[in-house]
Amino acid sequence: MPSFRAQLDITGLLPGHAPEAVMDSAAAALGAAHLVEAKQLDVVAGIPRITLRFLVEETDHETAARQAISAAVNMRHAVERVATVGILRVLRRRRNRWERL
Incomplete structure (x- = not known):
């Protein structure tokens, strides 16, 4: 199976949300359709x-x-419900390195 990375800069936390909500939201959104490895x-x-x-x-x-x-x-989009975000990067594993899509 092809391996990918999603990287997202977090520029702030929205009021009323704990810092853990950022990673929890991200993992839930990705995990709904794909296996999250790390x-x-x-x-x-x-x-x-x-x-x-x-x-x-x-x-x-x-x-x-x-x-x-x-x-x-x-x-x-899921993370934007709990935090303000910056740049999103998507990378694909090719042999022994990560290439940006």
């Missing part, structure tokens, strides 16, 4: 960034990429 929070240049690694069913390259992008956009 999730992590990093701070890059002072900006929190969540990264979730997930699998997409084996299909042709283009279809898998479209499904991954769609899932990442759904994840972003």
Whole structure:
């Protein structure tokens, strides 16, 4: 199965939401359609960034990429209910490196 990463910068938390709600929302949105293998929070240049690694069913390259992008956009929409967000990146695993879609 092709492996993908969705990375989303988090620029703020909306009132009334706990910080954990960001990752919980992201994982639930991705997990609704795909297997989430890992999730992590990093701070890059002072900006929190969540990264979730997930699998997409084996299909042709283009279809898998479209499904991954769609899932990442759904994840972003879910997170926007609890936080303000910045850049969304979607990456695909190719051999031993991650390539941006």
